[in-house]
Amino acid sequence: MTRYRIRTRPTQPFAGERTQAIPGRGLEFYELRGYAQGDEPRFIDWRAYARTGRLYTRIFQAEAPARFTFFLDGSPSMKLLGKQVYAERVLRVLTDCAKSEGAFMWGGGRYRGQLEPVVQGPSLLMNLPRPSGVTVLLTDGLDELDWSRLLQKLRHVVLVQVMAPEELSPGFTEALLQDIEVGSRMEVGEVEVKGYQAALEQHLLRLRTTARRLGSYALLRVGDPIVPALLRQGVLEER
Structure with a gap:
Protein backbone atom coordinates (compact mmCIF):
# COMPACT_ATOMS: atom_id res chain seq x y z
CA MET A 1 0.00 0.00 0.00
CA THR A 2 3.02 2.32 -0.14
CA ARG A 3 1.77 3.27 -3.59
CA TYR A 4 -1.10 5.29 -2.06
CA ARG A 5 -1.52 7.97 0.57
CA ILE A 6 -4.48 9.57 2.32
CA ARG A 7 -5.53 12.79 0.66
CA THR A 8 -5.38 15.72 3.09
CA ARG A 9 -6.10 18.66 0.79
CA PRO A 10 -9.78 19.66 0.59
CA THR A 11 -11.52 17.90 -2.30
CA GLN A 12 -14.18 20.62 -2.47
CA PRO A 13 -12.69 23.97 -1.33
CA PHE A 14 -14.84 26.96 -0.49
CA ALA A 15 -15.48 29.31 -3.38
CA GLY A 16 -12.51 31.64 -3.87
CA GLU A 17 -10.36 29.73 -1.40
CA ARG A 18 -6.66 29.49 -2.26
CA THR A 19 -4.17 26.89 -1.09
CA GLN A 20 -1.33 28.46 0.87
CA ALA A 21 1.95 26.80 0.02
CA ILE A 22 5.54 27.19 1.12
CA PRO A 23 8.49 26.40 -1.12
CA GLY A 24 10.46 23.22 -0.51
CA ARG A 25 11.05 19.71 -1.77
CA GLY A 26 7.83 18.10 -2.90
CA LEU A 27 5.86 16.92 -5.91
CA GLU A 28 3.54 19.85 -6.63
CA PHE A 29 4.75 22.89 -8.58
CA TYR A 30 4.91 26.14 -6.56
CA GLU A 31 6.55 28.83 -8.73
CA LEU A 32 9.38 29.75 -11.10
CA ARG A 33 12.36 31.57 -9.61
CA GLY A 34 15.33 33.10 -11.37
CA TYR A 35 18.22 30.64 -11.51
CA ALA A 36 20.79 31.14 -8.75
CA GLN A 37 24.22 29.59 -8.43
CA GLY A 38 23.90 26.27 -6.60
CA ASP A 39 20.42 25.40 -7.95
CA GLU A 40 20.20 21.82 -9.21
CA PRO A 41 20.30 21.74 -13.04
CA ARG A 42 17.55 19.10 -13.15
CA PHE A 43 15.08 21.70 -11.84
CA ILE A 44 15.82 24.25 -14.59
CA ASP A 45 12.72 25.02 -16.67
CA TRP A 46 14.02 24.76 -20.22
CA ARG A 47 10.69 25.77 -21.73
CA ALA A 48 10.87 29.09 -19.89
CA TYR A 49 14.44 29.49 -21.13
CA ALA A 50 13.28 28.89 -24.72
CA ARG A 51 10.64 31.63 -24.35
CA THR A 52 12.68 34.25 -22.50
CA GLY A 53 16.36 33.42 -22.98
CA ARG A 54 16.78 33.44 -19.18
CA LEU A 55 17.30 30.53 -16.79
CA TYR A 56 14.57 29.76 -14.25
CA THR A 57 14.38 27.12 -11.55
CA ARG A 58 11.16 25.25 -10.80
CA ILE A 59 10.25 25.44 -7.09
CA PHE A 60 7.94 22.84 -5.53
CA GLN A 61 5.67 22.85 -2.50
CA ALA A 62 7.13 21.46 0.68
CA GLU A 63 5.55 18.23 1.89
CA ALA A 64 5.22 18.32 5.66
CA PRO A 65 4.53 14.91 7.21
CA ALA A 66 0.92 14.58 8.32
CA ARG A 67 -0.08 13.04 11.63
Whole structure:
Protein backbone atom coordinates (compact mmCIF):
# COMPACT_ATOMS: atom_id res chain seq x y z
CA MET A 1 0.00 0.00 0.00
CA THR A 2 3.02 2.32 -0.14
CA ARG A 3 1.77 3.27 -3.59
CA TYR A 4 -1.10 5.29 -2.06
CA ARG A 5 -1.52 7.97 0.57
CA ILE A 6 -4.48 9.57 2.32
CA ARG A 7 -5.53 12.79 0.66
CA THR A 8 -5.38 15.72 3.09
CA ARG A 9 -6.10 18.66 0.79
CA PRO A 10 -9.78 19.66 0.59
CA THR A 11 -11.52 17.90 -2.30
CA GLN A 12 -14.18 20.62 -2.47
CA PRO A 13 -12.69 23.97 -1.33
CA PHE A 14 -14.84 26.96 -0.49
CA ALA A 15 -15.48 29.31 -3.38
CA GLY A 16 -12.51 31.64 -3.87
CA GLU A 17 -10.36 29.73 -1.40
CA ARG A 18 -6.66 29.49 -2.26
CA THR A 19 -4.17 26.89 -1.09
CA GLN A 20 -1.33 28.46 0.87
CA ALA A 21 1.95 26.80 0.02
CA ILE A 22 5.54 27.19 1.12
CA PRO A 23 8.49 26.40 -1.12
CA GLY A 24 10.46 23.22 -0.51
CA ARG A 25 11.05 19.71 -1.77
CA GLY A 26 7.83 18.10 -2.90
CA LEU A 27 5.86 16.92 -5.91
CA GLU A 28 3.54 19.85 -6.63
CA PHE A 29 4.75 22.89 -8.58
CA TYR A 30 4.91 26.14 -6.56
CA GLU A 31 6.55 28.83 -8.73
CA LEU A 32 9.38 29.75 -11.10
CA ARG A 33 12.36 31.57 -9.61
CA GLY A 34 15.33 33.10 -11.37
CA TYR A 35 18.22 30.64 -11.51
CA ALA A 36 20.79 31.14 -8.75
CA GLN A 37 24.22 29.59 -8.43
CA GLY A 38 23.90 26.27 -6.60
CA ASP A 39 20.42 25.40 -7.95
CA GLU A 40 20.20 21.82 -9.21
CA PRO A 41 20.30 21.74 -13.04
CA ARG A 42 17.55 19.10 -13.15
CA PHE A 43 15.08 21.70 -11.84
CA ILE A 44 15.82 24.25 -14.59
CA ASP A 45 12.72 25.02 -16.67
CA TRP A 46 14.02 24.76 -20.22
CA ARG A 47 10.69 25.77 -21.73
CA ALA A 48 10.87 29.09 -19.89
CA TYR A 49 14.44 29.49 -21.13
CA ALA A 50 13.28 28.89 -24.72
CA ARG A 51 10.64 31.63 -24.35
CA THR A 52 12.68 34.25 -22.50
CA GLY A 53 16.36 33.42 -22.98
CA ARG A 54 16.78 33.44 -19.18
CA LEU A 55 17.30 30.53 -16.79
CA TYR A 56 14.57 29.76 -14.25
CA THR A 57 14.38 27.12 -11.55
CA ARG A 58 11.16 25.25 -10.80
CA ILE A 59 10.25 25.44 -7.09
CA PHE A 60 7.94 22.84 -5.53
CA GLN A 61 5.67 22.85 -2.50
CA ALA A 62 7.13 21.46 0.68
CA GLU A 63 5.55 18.23 1.89
CA ALA A 64 5.22 18.32 5.66
CA PRO A 65 4.53 14.91 7.21
CA ALA A 66 0.92 14.58 8.32
CA ARG A 67 -0.08 13.04 11.63
CA PHE A 68 -3.24 10.96 11.36
CA THR A 69 -5.48 10.13 14.32
CA PHE A 70 -7.95 7.34 13.56
CA PHE A 71 -11.35 7.26 15.27
CA LEU A 72 -13.25 3.99 14.82
CA ASP A 73 -16.93 4.26 15.75
CA GLY A 74 -17.93 1.40 18.06
CA SER A 75 -21.46 2.54 18.91
CA PRO A 76 -24.31 -0.04 18.87
CA SER A 77 -25.50 0.77 15.35
CA MET A 78 -22.08 -0.17 13.95
CA LYS A 79 -22.57 -3.73 15.13
CA LEU A 80 -25.48 -4.23 12.72
CA LEU A 81 -25.34 -5.67 9.20
CA GLY A 82 -21.59 -6.31 9.15
CA LYS A 83 -20.58 -2.64 9.43
CA GLN A 84 -18.10 -3.03 12.30
CA VAL A 85 -16.13 -5.84 10.70
CA TYR A 86 -16.04 -4.05 7.35
CA ALA A 87 -15.01 -0.73 8.98
CA GLU A 88 -12.10 -2.51 10.67
CA ARG A 89 -10.93 -3.76 7.26
CA VAL A 90 -11.13 -0.21 5.91
CA LEU A 91 -9.17 1.10 8.89
CA ARG A 92 -6.36 -1.40 8.30
CA VAL A 93 -6.08 -0.27 4.67
CA LEU A 94 -5.92 3.41 5.68
CA THR A 95 -3.44 2.93 8.51
CA ASP A 96 -1.20 0.98 6.17
CA CYS A 97 -1.18 3.99 3.84
CA ALA A 98 -0.46 6.40 6.72
CA LYS A 99 2.32 4.57 8.60
CA SER A 100 5.16 6.59 7.09
CA GLU A 101 3.47 9.86 8.09
CA GLY A 102 2.33 8.83 11.56
CA ALA A 103 -0.76 6.76 12.35
CA PHE A 104 -2.34 7.00 15.81
CA MET A 105 -5.48 5.52 17.31
CA TRP A 106 -7.79 7.80 19.26
CA GLY A 107 -6.80 7.44 22.92
CA GLY A 108 -4.47 4.52 22.17
CA GLY A 109 -1.18 5.98 20.99
CA ARG A 110 0.67 4.99 17.85
CA TYR A 111 -1.07 2.37 15.73
CA ARG A 112 0.64 -1.01 16.02
CA GLY A 113 -2.06 -3.25 14.63
CA GLN A 114 -4.49 -2.85 17.51
CA LEU A 115 -8.13 -1.92 16.91
CA GLU A 116 -9.87 0.21 19.50
CA PRO A 117 -13.48 1.02 18.55
CA VAL A 118 -14.89 3.90 20.62
CA VAL A 119 -18.15 2.62 22.12
CA GLN A 120 -19.41 6.12 22.94
CA GLY A 121 -19.41 6.96 19.25
CA PRO A 122 -18.50 10.25 17.54
CA SER A 123 -20.51 12.31 20.07
CA LEU A 124 -17.54 11.84 22.41
CA LEU A 125 -15.51 14.15 20.16
CA MET A 126 -17.86 17.09 20.77
CA ASN A 127 -16.56 17.69 24.30
CA LEU A 128 -12.88 16.85 23.86
CA PRO A 129 -9.97 18.94 22.57
CA ARG A 130 -9.34 18.73 18.85
CA PRO A 131 -6.45 16.38 18.01
CA SER A 132 -3.50 17.73 16.07
CA GLY A 133 -3.12 16.83 12.42
CA VAL A 134 -5.84 15.05 10.47
CA THR A 135 -8.67 13.08 12.09
CA VAL A 136 -9.75 10.02 10.09
CA LEU A 137 -13.29 9.23 11.24
CA LEU A 138 -14.83 5.85 10.36
CA THR A 139 -18.52 5.77 11.22
CA ASP A 140 -21.97 5.03 9.85
CA GLY A 141 -22.88 8.66 10.51
CA LEU A 142 -26.21 7.74 12.13
CA ASP A 143 -25.67 9.21 15.60
CA GLU A 144 -28.07 12.03 16.46
CA LEU A 145 -25.68 14.96 16.79
CA ASP A 146 -24.75 18.18 15.04
CA TRP A 147 -22.48 16.66 12.40
CA SER A 148 -21.59 19.96 10.72
CA ARG A 149 -20.46 21.40 14.04
CA LEU A 150 -18.44 18.28 14.84
CA LEU A 151 -16.65 18.19 11.50
CA GLN A 152 -15.87 21.91 11.64
CA LYS A 153 -14.48 21.47 15.14
CA LEU A 154 -12.13 18.75 13.90
CA ARG A 155 -11.08 21.18 11.14
CA HIS A 156 -8.90 18.72 9.19
CA VAL A 157 -10.94 15.58 8.67
CA VAL A 158 -11.22 12.51 6.47
CA LEU A 159 -14.73 11.10 6.87
CA VAL A 160 -15.30 7.51 5.77
CA GLN A 161 -18.96 6.62 6.17
CA VAL A 162 -19.71 2.90 6.27
CA MET A 163 -23.31 1.84 5.65
CA ALA A 164 -25.07 -1.38 4.73
CA PRO A 165 -26.93 -1.63 1.42
CA GLU A 166 -30.13 -2.32 3.40
CA GLU A 167 -29.77 1.06 5.15
CA LEU A 168 -29.32 2.95 1.92
CA SER A 169 -32.19 1.23 0.14
CA PRO A 170 -34.61 -0.56 2.49
CA GLY A 171 -36.20 -3.61 0.89
CA PHE A 172 -39.50 -3.44 2.74
CA THR A 173 -42.64 -1.29 2.78
CA GLU A 174 -43.98 -2.23 6.23
CA ALA A 175 -42.08 -3.15 9.38
CA LEU A 176 -41.74 -2.71 13.13
CA LEU A 177 -38.39 -1.04 13.71
CA GLN A 178 -36.40 -0.69 16.90
CA ASP A 179 -33.75 2.00 17.39
CA ILE A 180 -30.74 0.09 18.72
CA GLU A 181 -29.18 3.30 20.07
CA VAL A 182 -32.08 4.44 22.27
CA GLY A 183 -34.40 1.41 22.29
CA SER A 184 -37.53 3.11 20.93
CA ARG A 185 -39.87 1.27 18.51
CA MET A 186 -41.88 2.52 15.54
CA GLU A 187 -44.24 0.97 13.01
CA VAL A 188 -43.45 2.11 9.50
CA GLY A 189 -45.19 1.86 6.16
CA GLU A 190 -44.55 3.02 2.62
CA VAL A 191 -44.89 6.71 3.51
CA GLU A 192 -42.36 6.46 6.32
CA VAL A 193 -39.89 4.54 4.14
CA LYS A 194 -40.04 7.24 1.46
CA GLY A 195 -39.62 9.92 4.12
CA TYR A 196 -36.61 8.09 5.53
CA GLN A 197 -34.97 7.86 2.10
CA ALA A 198 -35.50 11.57 1.45
CA ALA A 199 -34.11 12.52 4.88
CA LEU A 200 -31.14 10.19 4.44
CA GLU A 201 -30.31 11.69 1.06
CA GLN A 202 -30.20 15.18 2.59
CA HIS A 203 -28.11 13.93 5.52
CA LEU A 204 -25.56 12.28 3.22
CA LEU A 205 -25.35 15.44 1.11
CA ARG A 206 -24.59 17.59 4.17
CA LEU A 207 -21.93 15.18 5.41
CA ARG A 208 -20.31 14.91 2.00
CA THR A 209 -20.29 18.66 1.36
CA THR A 210 -18.93 19.62 4.79
CA ALA A 211 -16.28 16.89 4.91
CA ARG A 212 -14.97 17.67 1.43
CA ARG A 213 -14.54 21.32 2.35
CA LEU A 214 -12.42 20.27 5.34
CA GLY A 215 -10.61 17.32 3.77
CA SER A 216 -12.14 14.32 2.05
CA TYR A 217 -15.13 11.98 2.19
CA ALA A 218 -16.17 8.55 1.00
CA LEU A 219 -19.35 6.53 1.40
CA LEU A 220 -18.61 2.81 1.42
CA ARG A 221 -21.24 0.10 1.31
CA VAL A 222 -20.46 -3.05 3.24
CA GLY A 223 -18.87 -5.39 0.73
CA ASP A 224 -17.50 -2.72 -1.63
CA PRO A 225 -13.90 -3.29 -2.85
CA ILE A 226 -12.12 -0.94 -0.45
CA VAL A 227 -9.17 0.53 -2.33
CA PRO A 228 -11.03 1.24 -5.63
CA ALA A 229 -13.87 2.92 -3.69
CA LEU A 230 -11.48 5.11 -1.68
CA LEU A 231 -9.55 6.10 -4.81
CA ARG A 232 -12.69 6.85 -6.81
CA GLN A 233 -14.06 9.13 -4.07
CA GLY A 234 -10.81 10.98 -3.38
CA VAL A 235 -9.85 9.66 0.06
CA LEU A 236 -6.78 7.90 -1.36
CA GLU A 237 -4.44 9.21 -4.03
CA GLU A 238 -1.29 7.93 -5.64
CA ARG A 239 1.97 9.16 -4.13
